[in-house]
Amino acid sequence: MHNTALVWFRNDLRVTDNPALNTAAESGPVVAVFLISDEQWAQHHVATRRLAFLKGCLLDLENQLETLNIPLVIGHAASFAQAPAALLEIASSWHAASIDCNAEYPLNEQRRDRQVANACATAGLRFNRHHGGVIVPPGSVSTAAGAPYTVFSPFKRRWLSQLTPDDWSPEPPPKRQANIGDAPGPQLNNERLLALLPDHNDDNWPAGSKEAERRLEIFLSRKxxxxxxQRDxxxxxxxxxxxxxxxxGAISARTCLAAARELNDQRLNVKPGARPGLDTWISExxxxEFYRHVTAAFPHISTGAAFRRETDxxxxxxxxxxFERWCQGMTGYPLVDAGMRQLNETGWMHNRLRMVTAMFLSKHLLLDWRLGERYFMENLIxxxxxxxxxxxxxxASTxxxxxxxxxxxxxxxxxKKFDAHSEFIRRWVxxxxxxxxxxxxxxxxxxVDHALARQRALAFFKRS
Ligand SMILES: Cc1cc2nc3c(=O)[nH]c(=O)nc-3n(C[C@H](O)[C@H](O)[C@H](O)COP(=O)(O)OP(=O)(O)OC[C@H]3O[C@@H](n4cnc5c(N)ncnc54)[C@H](O)[C@@H]3O)c2cc1C
Incomplete structure (x- = not known):
């Protein structure tokens, strides 16, 4: 067997609209790879619930790939530093000539990919990064002066103006390939390695692409x-x-955009008052995209530094x-506490409450936003x-x-404004x-008393 094409899955666990997979399928028989990076994920504070969801989505991906006759090889690179060696070993055992993947934009992920690119160059393998995690690649939406945008509204205007039909045309999965034969060399370790991840048994969030497509359909048709x-x-x-x-990545943003556009009479934005719900959803x-572009353009934010350095x-x-009272949902402010308890109990929090609880931590309590950022990562699915x-x-205004x-x-x-009849508060508190x-x-x-905390926060920010 020669010239196999490896496709390296990360946060793109789907076969529909996956540019890395489709490119690999054009160049030869495909073998899919996923690396478990348990130590690295612990350093990144990835929530146990998210790891379980990842396991569920990986098992779903394995099934999706099986229908295409593509084997999924699960490998182990406990830290990102071990990724090049782990990938090259898999590539060599399958006689691979190339590795395709979809880019990830935080700094450690970019460094890992550079190391993999170097290792591939040395070993004579082609390494290609695609942009399946976004609709428009970072770096391609810039101001007239060629700089990345740091303000959302002009970014959105430029982003919309640059879209081409490709950006609302998700790619179908590749065709089913001929049987590739048994794994050469050592037997697959998938089961043993998957045991490193917790099991997924959360009925609130069934894993996999079918469920994502179902949610998209329900949202667009009913909500x-x-x-x-309703969103607030x-x-x-x-x-x-x-x-x-x-x-x-169980579903692509392009699939979501395409479905929303379809329902919106083939338009991406609407005349004021026409279909404001869809327009607002497309904005989300x-x-x-905006935050992904910012992450790629400003690597210092991946190091724990504030975007606006002066606020450090x-x-x-x-x-x-x-901090502990905030985490436990015992601040004495019912809406804040309801949000934190929703997070602790379900691994998800409504967007309005993410803003309310984050602002409470950083402004009312004047605690470092990084503590909250980490707590969210440790708990969010x-x-x-x-x-x-x-x-x-x-x-946190940083x-x-x-x-x-x-x-x-x-x-x-x-x-009073967003939970007027206290329905949400009663449920969680x-x-x-x-x-x-x-x-x-x-x-x-x-x-804390709101009025006093507000005065204290204003003085704190003014002083600095
Ligand atoms: C402090 C804070 C932390 C957050 N942490 C995360 C996080 O870790 N992961 C995450 O996906 N979202 C995060 N968000 C954004 C937002 O709260 C969630 O995406 C949203 O609540 C998810 O619900 P939904 O899928 O029903 O969203 P919908 O309202 O249906 O929106 C559709 C999709 O748009 C994207 N989206 C919506 N709002 C935002 C936003 N403000 N910023 C970026 N993308 C958005 C999401 O992918 C979302 O699934 C955070 C927001 C705040 C204020």
Whole structure:
């Protein structure tokens, strides 16, 4: 067997609209590879729930590939530094001439890929990175001066203006290939290596591409029209619930964009008032792109530094007990606590509450946003470096196009506005009756007074 093409799967666990897979399939019989990087993922604080979801999606990918007659080889590179050797060993045993993959943009992932590219060059293998994780590749949307955008609205305008029909035409899976024969050399270790990942038994988030497609269909047919109003109401399932699937690549953003455009009379944006729900949803997909482009263009944000470096001078308070109360959902602010408990219980939190809880940590408690960023990663099933870092730095006013430091959400007003009948609060903080906490003996008084905390935050940001 000669000139096998390896396709190296990472956060692109699907066979539909996967440019790396399709390119590999054009050049020869394909063998799919996935590397388990358990130690590296622990360093990146990847949540146990996400690892379980990954396992579920990997098993689903194995089935999808089987229908195409493509074997999936699971390898082990505990840290990214071990990836080049692990891949070359697999490539050599399958007589591979090339490796294709879809790019990932955080710094460690980029470094790993550079090392793999160098190792491939030395071994005489072709190594190609594609951009299946985004609709438009990072670096291709720039200002008139050729710089990356750091503000969302002009980015979105330029992004939309650059789209071509390819960007809303997802690629079908490759054709079923001829039988490639048994694994040469050592037998597949898939089962043993998959045991390194926790099992996935979460009925809230069935794993795999079919479920992602089902959610997309349900969202577009039943919820998209009302998305603009419903998306901010945490008691309603008014959003798509696609974030775990998009972040692990069980479905592509291009597939989502194409389906939304189709429903939107083949348009990407709409006349004001026509289909505002879809327009707003497409904007969310663009936010996803924006943060990925920012991650690729500004590698310092992957090192723990703030996007706006001057904000690294801020002297955040150190108060482990206060942080713990925030983590446990015991701040005494019902909406904040409901959000944190939703996260702790389900591994997912509604977007409005991600903003409310992140702002509470960074502005009311003046605790370092990086603590919250890490806690979210440790618990989110959809934990995604670019979106999480972007969301946290937006809330803490340290990032690209972030909320101005003086705009501080009042968690009680937010509750009145977005959970008017306390439905969400009652679900997650059952010991109190809506916003009325006085009678509850097990629920704490607010840990800070909003008005005082606001004044303290304004002084803190002004001083620095
Ligand atoms: C502090 C903070 C942390 C966040 N961390 C993550 C994270 O780790 N992973 C993650 O996927 N999203 C994150 N988000 C963005 C957003 O909260 C979630 O994507 C959204 O709640 C997912 O729900 P959904 O799939 O129903 O979204 P929908 O409203 O249906 O939106 C569709 C898709 O658009 C993308 N999207 C929506 N909003 C945003 C946004 N603000 N930024 C980037 N992409 C967006 C997601 O891929 C989402 O699945 C974070 C936001 C904040 C404020």
């Amino acid at each position: 998209a029209a009302g998305y603009q109003q 109401i945490p008691s309603q399932a008014g959003t798509s619930g696609l974030s775990p699937y998009l972040s692990i 997909l663009v936010w996803r 001078q801020l002297e955040w308070r150190k108060d482990p007990a206060a 959809d934990g995604d470096f670019a979106a999480n870092n972007g969301g946290w730095q937006w809330s 990032g690209t196009d972030s909320v101005p430091y003086f705009r501080i959400f009042n968690p009680t007003s937010q509750a 059952p010991e109190i009756d809506g916003l009325t906490a006085e009678s509850a003996t097990t629920y704490p008084a607010p840990m």
